[in-house]
Structures are given as structure tokens and as C-alpha cells.
Amino acid sequence: xxxxxxxxxxxxxxxxxxxxxxxxxxxxxAAHLVRGMPVIVEVVEGGIFLRVxxxxxxSLAQKLKVFEPSRxxxxxMAAGRLGAELF
Numbered sequence: 001x002x003x004x005x006x007x008x009x010x011x012x013x014x015x016x017x018x019x020x021x022x023x024x025x026x027x028x029x030a031a032h033l034v035r036g037m038p039v040i041v042e043v044v045e046g047g048i049f050l051r052v053x054x055x056x057x058x059s060l061a062q063k064l065k066v067f068e069p070s071r072x073x074x075x076x077m078a079a080g081r082l083g084a085e086l087f
Contacts (some may be wrong), residue, residue: 004030006011006026006027006030006031008023008024008026008027010022011047021037031050031052032052033052034056035056035059036058036059036062037052037054037055037056037057038054038055038056038057039051039052039053040052040053056074
């Protein structure tokens with residue numbers, strides 16, 4: 001299987017107190033990048049190298065979307081009352 005070659009010319013921009021380069025959709029798709037995916041940025045001879053580091057981290061909205069009360073809810077502590085709970 002050959003290497004995928006997708007190229008996009010970009011300009012380094014200011015972002016807060018740092019710098020950023022925006023990845024275009026074709027570049028992100030070719031690299032299989034999605035929002036929340038952790039990456040490692042390395043300085044290498046001649047430039048920088050971006051490497052995927054694990055699975056994407058879900059946002060709260062994404063976590064709530066897949067939440068199933070019948071599977072995930074219930075007592076957090078099934079040991080009974082420990083203090084002066086009002087129930």
C-alpha cells in the first residue's frame with residue numbers, strides 16, 4: 001500500500017499567546033484526524049512532525065449522547081446511609 005500524499009499550503013497565525021496552523025478538511029481526513037484526538041508535536045530536523053497519540057477524547061455533549069440510564073445509572077454506593085442524608 002502506497003503512502004497517501006495530500007498537501008495544503010498554510011500560514012502560521014497567532015492564536016492566543018501561541019501560534020497555530022489550521023489543518024484543512026482534506027488533510028485531516030487523509031490523516032484520519034477528528035476533533036478531540038490527542039497528538040504529539042515534535043520538532044525534527046527540517047520542520048515539525050505531528051503524530052496521533054491515542055483515541056479521541058469525547059466532549060461532555062458526546063458523552064451525554066451515548067449515556068444509557070439503564071446501563072449507567074443506579075446507586076453510587078450501595079452500602080447504605082453513612083450520615084444524616086435527607087431522603
